[in-house]
Amino acid sequence: MSNKFNFTDNKIRTVQPIADQKRGYYYDTKTAGLRLQVTASGTKSFQFQAWDAKRGRPATRTLGKYPAISINKARELALRAMTALSDGVDIENEAQRLRDEDTLDTVFERWLDQFAIPHKKSWPEDVRRYDLYIKKPLGNKRVSWFSAAKIRAWHNKITTMPKQRGEGTLTQSTANRALALLSTVFNQSLPEIPNPCRSVKKFHEESRDRFLQPDELKRFFEALLHDDTPETLRDYVLISLFTGARRSNNLSMMWNEISFERGVWIIPAKKSKNGSTMVVPLVEEALEILQKRKQQTRSVFVFPGSGKTGHYLEPKRAWKSLITRANLQDIRLHDLRRTMGSWQTMTGASSTIVGKTLGHKSPEATAVYARLNLDPVRTSMAVAVKAMLANQLTSEKIKLIREVEKS
Template sequence: MTTHFDFTKPKIEALREPKPGERLVYHDTHKNAAGLQLRHSGNTKTFFIQKRVDGKPERVTIGKFPDMSIENARKEAARLSALIAQKINPNTDARALKTETTLQELFDEFLKHRRNKRGAFLSEKTKRSYRYDFGLYLEKWGKRQLSQFKDTDFGKLHAAIGKEHPTTANRVIAMASSLFGYAAERKLFKGANPAHGIKKFPETKRDRFLQSDELPAFFKALAEEPNDILRDYFLMALLTGARRSNVLEMEWTQINLARAEWRIPTTKNGEPQTVTLSPEAAEILRNRQGCHAVWVFPGTGATGHIVEPKKAWRRVLDRAGIDNLRIHDLRRTLGSWQAKTGASLAIVGKSLNHKSPSTTAIYARLDLDPVRESVERATGAMLAAGGLKESGVIVPIKKKA
């Protein structure tokens, strides 16, 4: 084979083995080669460039094949050639020794400055989720420079995670793709996004909600919960249909009991939401007044409010004999019972603060009166099915004596 050719992986892999002590050198003829060469000695193939610096020949090692892809080697060759053109010696000058951005540096930058489509910074909840996934799956690559990533890195990671956790695999790859997309926007990375275009695993959307025959046992199990803060939290999540993070972070300044409304300043959609409070939900809040100056559901941790009460939720489900029910399913339960009691999809969407291009215009025309009526009708139906009230009768939900 000629010593001058357009580098491709198959061609490099097909190079003849050098004789003992022999060093073979090949030159890349690609239009973006930037002087890239390959040295083949023994079992090692090394990318490098050779330029004249201050009139003297200087060889700068770039990386080893196949650990470094050809595309990334060309990018690094171009970067180093640009430095040499500025009379900077990559082998000795501290300015050149400053490596490019690493994945960890990118992640830290991303959390600080990333904004969503509406221009808002990432919420603390989203940051916690990103940190958890990054620490579990991507931190092992934290010191790797961005140009050193290959498509196969994320393809293999996605496949490995997806063997047991397909939804998590999709989420991690989506985060990685967002990271590299952000890097490209900030001119921290050039080239194709290595996490983009990976075929996602199919995900089955949950349709789980509390059925009529489950409600009596569920309400009985809640009434027997010894921790009144957690009991009331679960009830509030069910009766308002709000996202669990918003219920956890509910503050008294957001509550207007006179108007039976809860104003959430910022939701997952990045917009505020006014939640109508049914008489039963308002009664729970009245009973909680005076428990804490700031938080409706106070906790002992750093946040000041309770955080994901998984153990208490497990206790409730065990007492009720209910399986496969998540706290988020309480939100779906209210929406499902609204639909069962005659609410339109627009009304349900308005009450749950769902957003989609096809419904946004409809939501904008709706005031809270039909939403309130729907929520109260659904609440009444759930409580009646649970054996706690007759139709049209308001019954406070209290701890069982």
């Protein structure tokens, strides 16, 4: 066979290693500069080779192995290489630069070390999100590979992926959170290049406003106080409801953060999402639960656990079982926090009081919060709790249940 012919799959498949030669070369008659290298072991690779007039020597670039790279793709890459060579680009050094270029995995690890871990309390959640939605499809890609079109395709594809638990596919909100993380990594770790995420439009999200309604609270409390509900789950849910605090803070609540004398829970700045120390008033019902738990444990955590953290972990299965028994739909643990704020509003609290309760921090409200006394916040929370309990469960019933548990 001549070493020059029109490349087709049939002809390339018949090409054999040349006896007594480490490599043999065959040239495409259709595309200038495109050649096929065949090693003594039979490995076939496409290459581009042409005269580099600027440097006065032949320039060679490997395009990829056959058949992983198709003939059409090899021809496309060869034409690009010829254009770059004509423009004066050193295609050999450029190829080496691309081989040495960081992958997204490398960039993400650098971002974690330099930006996330030193400055973000939620960096473990970033790692979890990266591992679930970004690492497998994009982690091994070089930085120059990324474009808005490729990221847009990945962003869309997330919504077709099955959920880790349960039926259905991942939500548009999940895709948006993954896109936001990827964009942050590019912005902070690679500020010298245009962010390829910038022109990718997020999916529209409806603001979630779900909270427990009066008729739902009755079923909710009945299920919560049922014998099938574990005591730790019951206490955790009630504390979450009565404080309006974030899940991470409730789960990691420690006894040295509780002042029974002042009736407050002091969340240190290092555990607070807004970066400031939070003082959460504890209503009577919450204090009763905490006092009971304090007598029953030696752990530093209010809700101890057997895992690495030492504290209770989010009870997803137990929560799902609870809301199923209560015949409730679309209620999440985070909605307990929204329930406190909503019932405060329903019982006459101002937005400033609600914001102080939930630890919201905005430029407009910061000055007001700094001057705000905790007494009206505690009063508002107490009124909201009484209103919630009035739907089914009275404070006296809670006390009676506690006394039965102690006996």
